[in-house]
Amino acid sequence: QVQLQESGPGLVKPSETLSLTCTVSGGSISSYYWSWIRQPPGKGLEWIGYIYYSGSTNYNPSLKSRVTISVDTSKNQFSLKLSSVTAADTAVYYCARRSHGYSYGIYYYYMDVWGKGTTVTVSS
Amino acid sequence: SSELTQDPAVSVALGQTVRITCQGDSLRSYYASWYQQKPGQAPVLVIYGKNNRPSGIPDRFSGSSSGNTASLTITGAQAEDEADYYCNSRDSSGNHLRVFGGGTKLTVL
Numbered sequence: 001q002v003q004l005q006e007s008g009p010g011l012v013k014p015s016e017t018l019s020l021t022c023t024v025s026g027g028s029i030s031s032y033y034w035s036w037i038r039q040p041p042g043k044g045l046e047w048i049g050y051i052y053y054s055g056s057t058n059y060n061p062s063l064k065s066r067v068t069i070s071v072d073t074s075k076n077q078f079s080l081k082l083s084s085v086t087a088a089d090t091a092v093y094y095c096a097r098r099s100h101g102y103s104y105g106i107y108y109y110y111m112d113v114w115g116k117g118t119t120v121t122v123s124s
Numbered sequence: 125s126s127e128l129t130q131d132p133a134v135s136v137a138l139g140q141t142v143r144i145t146c147q148g149d150s151l152r153s154y155y156a157s158w159y160q161q162k163p164g165q166a167p168v169l170v171i172y173g174k175n176n177r178p179s180g181i182p183d184r185f186s187g188s189s190s191g192n193t194a195s196l197t198i199t200g201a202q203a204e205d206e207a208d209y210y211c212n213s214r215d216s217s218g219n220h221l222r223v224f225g226g227g228t229k230l231t232v233l
Binding site: 035037044045046047050058060061094101103104106108109110111112114115116117 | 153154155157159161166167168169172173174176178208210212214219220221222223224225226227
């Protein structure tokens, strides 16, 4: 079955760029949307954005000016870059696959496969 | 602030039924998906679409929707159901953005 694994530095300095990669194994990255979600310590989930395997993206408006999500189909990976980080960006970062269905005239979307998450701390 | 509103905490007696709700304007047009998260673990999808359960999710979990409210019902709650539950759906801007509810902590007494 499809598995996702986040990787990247666990410590980033303030004002620098956070970079994470999600590796997809057990299946192809093609034909799906792929998401990033984060969770600050003791808080709820926050959707960061998603990318289609073809490269089209959509971002959370509150992060849009600092976020870039990209995909490398040859490596079956997609990546997150978050610039100008502050302590408020300290969180567990998850990658997830977005699937979809259609019933009763409505498309619906859901994140059915998640990585285990990686903790990123922003500190000098 | 979230466009999807959940009660911060709900409790249920062991074996009883509990409903966790999620309110938002976008839910009038789009289904919510529901995620269970236990401490130190990644979220797990429990309900999606009109009322679909992924393989491995017990049939005591069910979903429903009415107006601007989506609901996750656990019929016969078990101790292992104690967790945080999050709803997720499209936002109301029409721009294909996603949003999570603030989460509900379920305590099984």
